[in-house]
Amino acid sequence: MMTEPVRAEALRVAGSGDLPAYVYDLRGLREHAAAVRAALAGTAEIYYAVKANPAAGILRALAPYVDGFEVASGGELARVREVAPGLPVAFSGPGKTDAELAQALSPPVHRLHVESPRELARLIALGAPADVLLRANPELPGEDTRQAAASPFGMDQDGLAACLPLLARAPHVRVRGLHTHLTWAQHDAAAMADLARRVTSWALPWLRDHLPALDGPELDLGGGMGVDYRDPELRFDWKAYAAALPATGARLRVEPGRSLTAYHGWYVTDVLDVKQNHGRGYAVLRGGTHHLRTPVARGHDQPFTVLRRAGGGPALDGPATLVGQLCTPRDVFARDVPVSGLRPGDLVVFALAGAYAWNLSHHEFLMHPPPCFRYLD
Incomplete structure (x- = not known):
């Protein structure tokens, strides 16, 4: 939902001519993060996945409400250490370089997630103490996990077994548990909790059988809680998820x-042109998917609100496709969506632009200017 402060800022930034613009509602973000933390209290720790949005303002707003940050590159690690130096960090990712492993060890991150036996061997060779989680990619019962298993991430049972003799010869690398991430875009809290039960029912016996000396095992269940771009008001039910998580004694x-x-970011732009082409309506907007790649990357229509501004020119009614300025037919925000009286100069404010948006986009294509950024505190 677009709040009144966001609406006012959208109009203000348009009046200043600084379009396109990202507007972030940090107050709403803090309230949301506080509610998630309260829902999970006593059941699971929260590490924010920095890849979703690494902006310094976002990280500062989240820092009081999370237990740590999860990073997947040396750049993200450096950003977190600069913005929130006191918080624990987990370093994930399937392609860590030797330089990134060294960076993660000096000073040591809280947890380093090992993706393969070779990565473990390279880590061991550095000779520095490290606390690690082995990233497991087991093929558990259920179609969702079988889809996740067909990926380059983590290790199957054979890969995990290959790590054991390496660890036996390297006491400076201490295994603290397992990391899994076996689903994406899951909207159903009960299904998400059921996946957690399936993971724990496999992971804890595996740890007992293969690492019997491990005390207080940790299980990182990953992310994947969904956002429904068809219904911007729908939120993942964190309370139901927490209530259904298994009580295993492990640190989740x-x-x-x-x-x-x-939910706390908006992309604000304006209409440059409207037209009919071969019987289809098009609205050409300032900016494009080089700023907001989310809809084309995920194959959805980005939800939006139109703010009318006084202006002349032709009006567009009925189904219309909202496109950007790029010379490619894939520069599309939304296809065949209903509009009424949409004119050049009107503002289009895209919701759900607070994650995998600007940081996911191909900024240099056609060398259009970048958007401006506004943070409402």
């Missing part, structure tokens, strides 16, 4: 990203 951790920040 989740890594939400999109489901924390998506």
